[in-house]
Each structure stands twice: as C-alpha cells, then as structure tokens.
Amino acid sequence: MLIVQxxxxxxxxxxxxxxxxARRCLETQRQGHQVAVVVSAMSGExxxxxxxxxxxxxxxNDREVDVIVSTGxxxxxxxxxxxxxxxxxxxxxxxxxxxxxxxxxxxxxxxxRSIEADPVRAAFAAGEVAVIAGFQGVDEAGNITTLGRGGSxxxxxxxxxxxxxxxxxxxxxxxxxxxxxxNIVADARKIxxxxxxxxxxxxxxxxxxxxxxxxxLGMKYGVPIHVRSSFSDAPGTWVVPEEKEMEHVxxxxxxxxxxxxxITVEDLPDIPGVAAKLLAPLADASIVVDVILxxxxxxxxxxxxxxxxxxxxxxxxxxLRSTIPDLVGNEAERVSWDDDVCKxxxxxxxxxxxxxxxxxxxxxxxxESINIQLITTSxxxxxxxxxxxxxxxxxxxxxxGFGLHLPPTERGAL
Amino acid sequence: MLIVQxxxxxxxxxxxxxxxxARRCLETQRQGHQVAVVVSAMSGExxxxxxxxxxxxxxxNDREVDVIVSTGxxxxxxxxxxxxxxxxxxxxxxxxxxxxxxxxxxxxxxxxRSIEADPVRAAFAAGEVAVIAGFQGVDEAGNITTLGRGGSxxxxxxxxxxxxxxxxxxxxxxxxxxxxxxNIVADARKIxxxxxxxxxxxxxxxxxxxxxxxxxLGMKYGVPIHVRSSFSDAPGTWVVPEEKEMEHVxxxxxxxxxxxxxITVEDLPDIPGVAAKLLAPLADASIVVDVILxxxxxxxxxxxxxxxxxxxxxxxxxxLRSTIPDLVGNEAERVSWDDDVCKxxxxxxxxxxxxxxxxxxxxxxxxESINIQLITTSxxxxxxxxxxxxxxxxxxxxxxGFGLHLPPTERGAL
Numbered sequence: 001m002l003i004v005q006x007x008x009x010x011x012x013x014x015x016x017x018x019x020x021x022a023r024r025c026l027e028t029q030r031q032g033h034q035v036a037v038v039v040s041a042m043s044g045e046x047x048x049x050x051x052x053x054x055x056x057x058x059x060x061n062d063r064e065v066d067v068i069v070s071t072g073x074x075x076x077x078x079x080x081x082x083x084x085x086x087x088x089x090x091x092x093x094x095x096x097x098x099x100x101x102x103x104x105x106x107x108x109x110x111x112x113r114s115i116e117a118d119p120v121r122a123a124f125a126a127g128e129v130a131v132i133a134g135f136q137g138v139d140e141a142g143n144i145t146t147l148g149r150g151g152s153x154x155x156x157x158x159x160x161x162x163x164x165x166x167x168x169x170x171x172x173x174x175x176x177x178x179x180x181x182x183n184i185v186a187d188a189r190k191i192x193x194x195x196x197x198x199x200x201x202x203x204x205x206x207x208x209x210x211x212x213x214x215x216x217l218g219m220k221y222g223v224p225i226h227v228r229s230s231f232s233d234a235p236g237t238w239v240v241p242e243e244k245e246m247e248h249v250x251x252x253x254x255x256x257x258x259x260x261x262x263i264t265v266e267d268l269p270d271i272p273g274v275a276a277k278l279l280a281p282l283a284d285a286s287i288v289v290d291v292i293l294x295x296x297x298x299x300x301x302x303x304x305x306x307x308x309x310x311x312x313x314x315x316x317x318x319x320l321r322s323t324i325p326d327l328v329g330n331e332a333e334r335v336s337w338d339d340d341v342c343k344x345x346x347x348x349x350x351x352x353x354x355x356x357x358x359x360x361x362x363x364x365x366x367x368e369s370i371n372i373q374l375i376t377t378s379x380x381x382x383x384x385x386x387x388x389x390x391x392x393x394x395x396x397x398x399x400x401g402f403g404l405h406l407p408p409t410e411r412g413a414l
Numbered sequence: 415m416l417i418v419q420x421x422x423x424x425x426x427x428x429x430x431x432x433x434x435x436a437r438r439c440l441e442t443q444r445q446g447h448q449v450a451v452v453v454s455a456m457s458g459e460x461x462x463x464x465x466x467x468x469x470x471x472x473x474x475n476d477r478e479v480d481v482i483v484s485t486g487x488x489x490x491x492x493x494x495x496x497x498x499x500x501x502x503x504x505x506x507x508x509x510x511x512x513x514x515x516x517x518x519x520x521x522x523x524x525x526x527r528s529i530e531a532d533p534v535r536a537a538f539a540a541g542e543v544a545v546i547a548g549f550q551g552v553d554e555a556g557n558i559t560t561l562g563r564g565g566s567x568x569x570x571x572x573x574x575x576x577x578x579x580x581x582x583x584x585x586x587x588x589x590x591x592x593x594x595x596x597n598i599v600a601d602a603r604k605i606x607x608x609x610x611x612x613x614x615x616x617x618x619x620x621x622x623x624x625x626x627x628x629x630x631l632g633m634k635y636g637v638p639i640h641v642r643s644s645f646s647d648a649p650g651t652w653v654v655p656e657e658k659e660m661e662h663v664x665x666x667x668x669x670x671x672x673x674x675x676x677i678t679v680e681d682l683p684d685i686p687g688v689a690a691k692l693l694a695p696l697a698d699a700s701i702v703v704d705v706i707l708x709x710x711x712x713x714x715x716x717x718x719x720x721x722x723x724x725x726x727x728x729x730x731x732x733x734l735r736s737t738i739p740d741l742v743g744n745e746a747e748r749v750s751w752d753d754d755v756c757k758x759x760x761x762x763x764x765x766x767x768x769x770x771x772x773x774x775x776x777x778x779x780x781x782e783s784i785n786i787q788l789i790t791t792s793x794x795x796x797x798x799x800x801x802x803x804x805x806x807x808x809x810x811x812x813x814x815g816f817g818l819h820l821p822p823t824e825r826g827a828l
Contacts, residue, residue: 093477
C-alpha cells in the first residue's frame, strides 16, 4: 500500500519525538508499504517566527512573512530525514518547491493547485521515505507561499490525492474525533468512522482537529483520512465517503462555538432588498454573518437578527450604525447586541432520512429550561443560539439525550 | 552604480540591527545606486541549527544538514525585506534556488558554478532592493547546498561578479583589514588598499576577515571588495587588483597563526621519493601539511620537518608511526613533535621588487633573541616558525620594525 502520514507540531516538538516519528515511518515501511511523511514545524516554532516578523510588520499576509515562517517546516523535514537515516533507513526531504506544490499567490493562506508527484515516486523507487514539508508551496513565479493554520493537514491530503495513496494518516496529540468536546463532556466517545460532510460541519463548528480545506480535498479526491494519535498504536477516526450504515447513526456529534455574538436590528422597512443592503457592507468588511433570522411585524416593519464572530462584533456594529441611516432615515438607535451567546449544533448524515431530530433537540433543551434564541438548519445539521451560560449544560444534555455516550449500535431509535 | 552589500551575522543579529541595515541599503539606493544586499543568518542561528542536527547525527557534511542550516539565511532575508518596506522602500527576497546560485553537490562546502542574474535585474527594474540569502545554493538536481563558514562573503562577491557590480561592500563588526591583529599590537593600522594576493595570504594566515574563496573569486572576476564596519560610515579597506603604488609598500601586514604544530621525522633514507611516500598518507587523510623542510645529513640519511594544524597533530603522528616502518624498516621511534610553536609571516607585494625583506625580518627577530626554527618563502610572503611563547613579541617587533604603525607614505625605505 501507499500511505501518507502527517505529523503535527506536537508530534515533532523535540528531538526525541522526531526520533519516535522516524521509528513509526520505518515500521510502516517495513510492513511493506511505501511511505510519504508530511511534517509541521516543531511546536512553538511558527509562532516564534511570526513574532519575529511582527516586530517589523504586524500584517502577516505578506510574501516575506511566508519566506520566514516556511523555515519551520524546512528544519523539521531535515531533522526527520536525518533521524530516519540514523535508524538505518533511507530518507530524503522535499520542500514545497522541490515536490513541487504549486499554489495560487495568496500569501499566508494560499490554495494548492497541483502537485508534481514524480520526485516522490523517484524516492519510493530508491527505497526512501519521502519526507515532505507541510504548510508550504510555491506560486507560478516561484515565490514561497504558505497554506494557513493547519495547512500541513492539507499538504498531507493533497499529497495523498496526487499519489492516489491508499490512506492519509493524520497523527496528532488526540486519539481521534470525538462525539463532542471531552473537556466538557466526560463520557464523549471517539468516533470510529465519519463522513467527509459530517467532519466538515464538525470542523467548522469548532472541533479543531483537521483543517477544513484538507477535509474538502479528501472529499473531492476520495482520500480516506485516518485521524490518530502519534503517541499510541490504537486506531483513531476514519473520515471517509458516506456509507450506508452511517444513516443509522442519526446524530454523530454535538458541538458548541462560544466565540459568537448576536446582533439585532429593529424597525427596518419591510421592503425587498433590505437584508441585502444591510448585510452587504459587513461582507465587504470580510465579517462572516452566520445564523440569520428575519421577523415581520404588524406595522410594516421588520426585525433582523444574526450572529457574527465575537471578535468582529464591535466593527460590525460600527458599520451598521453608519449604514442604517441611509437605509431608514436618520435613526441609528435600533442596533442592539448580545455578546453572551453561544451556538450549539448537532450533526449527522442520518438526519437526511430521520425526521424528528429537531423536535428531540428542542425538547431536550426545554427539559433543562434552556431558551432558544435562534435556530438554523441544514441537511445534516441543526444549530441553535442560546445564552452562553448554558453552553456546557446544553452540550451535556444533547450528548446524553442522543445517546452519544453509547456505541452507535446501542443508541436505539429516536 | 551597481553596488552589492554583504552583512554578516552580527550586523543582522537583532531586529534593531536589521532595521539599521535596511536604512543603510535605502540610503545607498537613494544616492542613485542599484543595490543588491546579501545577508548571513542572525548571529548564533547557524550554530543553533547545527547543534539541533548534531543531536541526531554528528557529521555535518550531509544533504539534510544543509536543508536545516540554510533556514538561518532564509529568515534573515525575509526580515530585511520587511524592514526595508517598513521604511517605505521596495524590496524582494531571493533564496539560493530563486536567484539562482548553482553549485556543485559537495554539501556543507559547495562551490558556486554559476548565478542567474536576471531575477535580480528584474528587481532593480522594479526599483526594488534585491535581498539575497548568503551561504546557500542549489545543485543541478535542485538539492539545497551551503558554502561553508563565511560562505556569505563568497555569495556577495559571486553576485557582484554576476552583475558586473561596481563594488562589493562587505559589512562586518570590524572597520577594515589591519596591518596586524589589533588585539596584540595596539598601534596596528587599518589598511586603505590591499591587493587580492596580499589579502589571500593574510586571510589564509589567520586574519579571518574574509572567506578565502571570496577573495579568489574577487581576483578572478576583478570585483573591487570594500571591507567596512556596519556600525559606522567611515571607509574601510579596499581589496583590489594590484596597483603600481602598492609596490612602494614593501610589507603590508604581519600575521601570526598559533594553531600549528611542528613534526620532525629523523633518519629517513636519502633516496628519491621519500618525501612523497612520507606525506602522501597525510594528504589522503586530509591533513594539510604546510612549511616543509628537508635536511641532508652526512651518513646518507635525511631529516624532514613540517607543520600541520594543531588539531590534526595527534592523527598525523599516528599515521606516520604506522607508515614509517614500511618505508625504513621496523623502527618507529624517529617521529617527534612540538605543539608549542607558531607561524609568523610578513606579507607584501612590494617584496617582488624589493630585496632585503628577509634579511630585515631575521635581523629584527634576532634583536629580540627569537630563534627561528623553520623558514618558508613565497613571492609576496615570508613565514617563520618560532616558539609559541614569542608569538606576541615577534608580531610587535616586526610590526614596529617595518614601520607598519606609520602611514604607508611615511614608512621610508628598508
């Protein structure tokens, strides 16, 4: 088999751990597999380099900052290749421009366009472990680019796609993807198999195990992703195409996002296009508006409520206050907000074929007297906005109520 | 004019100093010049990276060690380009594979074969300062290589040669090349102009201001090299083709090398080829044999004395003891050595046309009762081996005796 292994910063954080990774790569190779390994910078290194650059220029979206931060992965691949050879194995390191990982020119968050797999295949032919720098690429002009936080996940899956690998193993400091945050819910269960779509919803909702882009790539190219611990041999979580049995699992996971704020705008004229006019300036300012609710009132006006990232709330309110007068006349006192909210979501592909998930969710929350402020739904997800003080209680109630502490086969029907 | 500036590790050792270098680059550009700047790693960084690698593998002559240590310069160029832009200038960084600095494949001490100057010219055309990573290159296969200690000097001169630059300014933490070590001789004088050949003799004899290879390159391509301080605006030392006036300066500098040991082999058969047979195994072991003296004795035997680097003395003696029996029969007790020696040299192109330098040198040493153990001469250099305890005294005596504390025009005849 051809296996791509990706190790995060914690897994290569010390020389000892790098030697541990080297052992694992060789073990996999000795089982008869071809091994390409993608590594991140040693833990703390990317932040150290970013801070160095920030002493001169705060904006990290810059060609030169990418030149600087990409050195973190360069050191890691050199050390890991040395460590594999010190154990008697064969290895060769590859940088973004050597593989070559072609990206667009969006510095600090470039997207991969193509990968030349031939140099890696040549390494395999020579019996070598191919040690590839994560997080980095080159644009068409040969400038060094980086892929954004968690970008090494994306490198790993992209390399796996380019090589048509049998699996991409993502080694991390947790042993898989959980039904919810184990720090909040003690009996959270490790998920054995999950679909790309569910993983995308869980990742974007705050379960920060995999970079979203890597899951998208995995889905696009059908790369089976295995999220597992670099400190144990236990199987972790497989992220794979949707399977028939997954439908029986109505809810796969429950998440909470606490970094949200709610904004309400009252007494808007109830005419077509008002929502677009209100929200366009926020989009122009790159503020992501999420859950949106519009209410019609009896006097021909309308209210609009939506959430924005907590960090953008102040900026959003300023923008609204300056644009609303143009929209409705000279009154700006109609904007209010609430920073003490959170968004709780249940995710599961089974929802497509099972009715009643929403009803069950609302009933469970009501049983704990948790008031629901906003609701939004997709095919495989239901999210509610509630007061932030209920975050943990809501998570525990839903986790228990949907039986997520039990193995999938024992959860029973709704 | 087109000027290449090279800054060493101390000159870019902190963010403040990098900003200082940025100011100097821009100042030069604003005077109407095109500026390419070559930088080393921040001071201490190359050693930090080498130590990291040495925790896994001690031998630094390795493809992967070059991958690791070359990141030091990569960080420097990114930071300097940021700093130039933060001051309102335009800049772009170039790595070895971007310039591109093609080398052979001798990792850790590669030699430059060619440079593609077009990317740098394109930067000039865009009004940018070209910020180029020193010390690194790529071989034909695209592997990263490094040029050895002091390699950034060589990068600077090679870039200047490729661009047919008007000058290569080497910025360092001293303000030029001195007539001798100012730490030993208080009235050592800064040399204003010196020939490449003299500089080569001074550099190889211990005045470690410039990497020898960079002076060779400068001589080959006729690049005027200006060694000067990054902490002042005062002119430093120009290293240039030999000029007519230089002849009037009989002695340019005096140096001492204390890291030498003397080895004597007695009672060798006085037959052709004995020197070659004796020294060949040392050359095979990469031990550099310097001053060599062979004495004929009355009984048909010969003695041979030579110097080796102090660090190689033990190894050299072991090799000699194992090879001499083959040469002369079964006696190995004829090898003796002395670690307490030093090599004192006077250098000057004026020696070519001035007789009497040797006589003057020996007279001066005799006046202080310093016994000369070995003598070797070249066209522009006379070296003597004396007891190490005389190192400083010999240096001061010769420096004063040849009038090096005076301006060249006031030194008078021999």
